[in-house]
Amino acid sequence: MEEKLLLREVPPSSLPRERLIMQGEKSLSDQELLAICLRTGQHPIHVMALAAAVLERFGNLYTLKSATMEELTEIKGIGKVRAIEIRALIELGSRIQRATQPKVGKVRASFDLAQQLINELKDYQQEHFLCFYLNTKNEIIQKITLFVGSLNQSIAHPREVFHGAVRYHAASILIAHNHPSGDATPSHQDILFTQRLSQCGELMGIELLDHIITGQNTYTSLREEGILKKK
Known part of the structure; x- marks a missing residue:
């Protein structure tokens, strides 16, 4: 029945x-x-x-x-x-x-990654904002172009960056974007955004390792410049 x-x-x-x-x-x-x-x-x-x-x-x-x-x-x-x-x-x-977590490279130094990014981003006419999610060995477990356009906090919000960090179980993150003008000097907006991300990372226990800005055959590392302090 x-x-x-x-x-x-x-x-x-x-x-x-x-x-x-x-x-x-x-x-x-x-x-x-x-x-x-x-x-x-x-x-x-x-x-x-x-x-x-x-x-x-x-x-x-x-x-x-x-x-x-x-x-x-x-x-x-x-x-x-x-x-x-x-x-x-x-x-x-x-x-x-x-299955194991795939790796797409390893970050050994900002200089090495910056050289790759200069070649990758040099011909773009718009800003491309990239996020690299890393494990405890600084191996890249995911690389994402988060958005294309002018960098501002209303578009590149920390929640978008750290959403990926949580999703991919990242131990740390590294961000990068290009300046189509060819000048890799960080703007005031770049610095404020980096500091805001770093503060969010501290709260979440996910360190922001660096923010690399590329230009024409040049780059700026906010870590190397001392703008982003080592934790």
């Missing part, structure tokens, strides 16, 4: 997708997570019953991890397509487990 219960009669709080939205994925059972991945059952088998059958057949997730296509298709309601999806899901989970 319970298996014939119409989906519209099931309380939303009992449906796996709705429970995930309301309570988070960690609150779901193995059966519920598998049911979400299976999406639908095969009439008259409800998707939750199908997920339960898969888990019962293999006993636990460790054994399911090694399930073959042939073993999966032996389960009523699991055809070839479903078996392919399950195998793909298992492999994706395995790759995620083995």
Whole structure:
């Protein structure tokens, strides 16, 4: 009788997708997570019953991890397509487990990074504001062009800069932008913005290592100039 219960009669709080939205994925059972991945059952088998059958057949997730296509298709309601999806899901989970954080370089000195940025930004006719997010070894784990246009605090707000720092679990950040005029001298606005970012970083425990401004074959490091003090 319970298996014939119409989906519209099931309380939303009992449906796996709705429970995930309301309570988070960690609150779901193995059966519920598998049911979400299976999406639908095969009439008259409800998707939750199908997920339960898969888990019962293999006993636990460790054994399911090694399930073959042939073993999966032996389960009523699991055809070839479903078996392919399950195998793909298992492999994706395995790759995620083995995944490491990618690195896109390492900052050894402001001078070295500045030389790269001079070549990268020299032909731009607008200011490009870049953020480098680093780990504890000063390896660059993410590089983002945060915006294009004139640097001002209403556009390059600290929350935008540190949003990435939190997202990528950065230990420190380094920012850079170009002056299309070719003069790398920091403006009053550049200095104020750098100091504001540094203060925000202190509160969050994420150090601002430097602010590099590039021009035509030249650069200014606010750290090297003593404008940005070493913490």
